[in-house]
Amino acid sequence: MSSELTVSQADLDKLNDKDRAELRQFFANEEQRTKIQSQTHALTEVCWKKCVTSNIKSGALDKNEQSCLANCVDRFMDVNIATMRALAALGGRHV
Amino acid sequence: MDSEGVKQAIIRQTREANAQSNARLLIEGINNTCFDKCVPKPGSSLSSSENSCALQCMEKYLAAWNEVNRTYIRRIQHEVGNQQN
Numbered sequence: 117m118s119s120e121l122t123v124s125q126a127d128l129d130k131l132n133d134k135d136r137a138e139l140r141q142f143f144a145n146e147e148q149r150t151k152i153q154s155q156t157h158a159l160t161e162v163c164w165k166k167c168v169t170s171n172i173k174s175g176a177l178d179k180n181e182q183s184c185l186a187n188c189v190d191r192f193m194d195v196n197i198a199t200m201r202a203l204a205a206l207g208g209r210h211v
Numbered sequence: 212m213d214s215e216g217v218k219q220a221i222i223r224q225t226r227e228a229n230a231q232s233n234a235r236l237l238i239e240g241i242n243n244t245c246f247d248k249c250v251p252k253p254g255s256s257l258s259s260s261e262n263s264c265a266l267q268c269m270e271k272y273l274a275a276w277n278e279v280n281r282t283y284i285r286r287i288q289h290e291v292g293n294q295q296n
Contacts, residue, residue, distance in 0.1 A: 122224070123217060123220050123221055123224070127212055127217045127220070128217065130212065130213060130214050130217050131214050131217055131218060132214045134214075135214045135215065135217070135218040138218065139218055139221060139222070142222055142225070143225070146225055146226070146229060149229070150229055150232075150233070152280070152283065152284065152287070153233050153236075153280075154236070155283060156276060156279050156280040156283055157236045157237070157240055157276075159279045159283060160240060160272070160275055160276045160279045161240055161243075161244070163275070163279055164244055164272070164275055167275075168248075168271065168275065171264075172248060172249065172264050172267050172268050172271060173267070174267060174271070175266070175267040175268075175269075175270030175271055175274075176270070176271065176274060177271060177274045177275060177278065181271075181275070182278055185275055185278045185279055185282070186278060186282045188279075189279055189282040189283050189286065190282065190286060193283075193286050193290075197290075
């Protein structure tokens with residue numbers, strides 16, 4: 117970690133309204149970024165298994181692997197969205 | 212520290228913490244994936260072919276991560292665009 121001093125409660129009290137608002141925006145952006153990153157980690161694991169099936173002979177992705185990975189992400193999202201829609205429809209009937 | 216200094220310190224520390232946890236997840240993914248791929252039957256030492264496989268696997272995994280990230284972001288933007296229409 118950084119060698120900088122950590123921020124104390126007394127420091128937080130020094131924040132003016134403008135900086136508080138900016139920090140709220142910053143946290144919202146960072147949260148979105150980390151969500152995307154964490155989904156990317158999960159998807160990479162899932163799609164690697166489907167797309168990188170042969171022995172590794174190079175550090176680069178070949179054309180097939182690359183298009184397979186892109187298709188894998190898009191189809192995963194298709195299924196995700198279809199599931200959400202179906203669940204929403206079910207919920208509408210049963211709840 | 213004034214307000215600006217406190218804000219900058221919080222931003223810097225948050226970025227550092229997030230970058231660190233992203234790197235940790237990436238390393239975990241590489242280790243699990245590439246160990247599985249390159250060392251199917253662990254011997255008494257790591258052979259040179261297992262070692263070079265692991266290095267190429269790491270590079271490939273990073274390339275795969277970037278490809279997945281690019282595609283995923285493109286898709287999210289597409290879905291958000293659809294919602295707004």
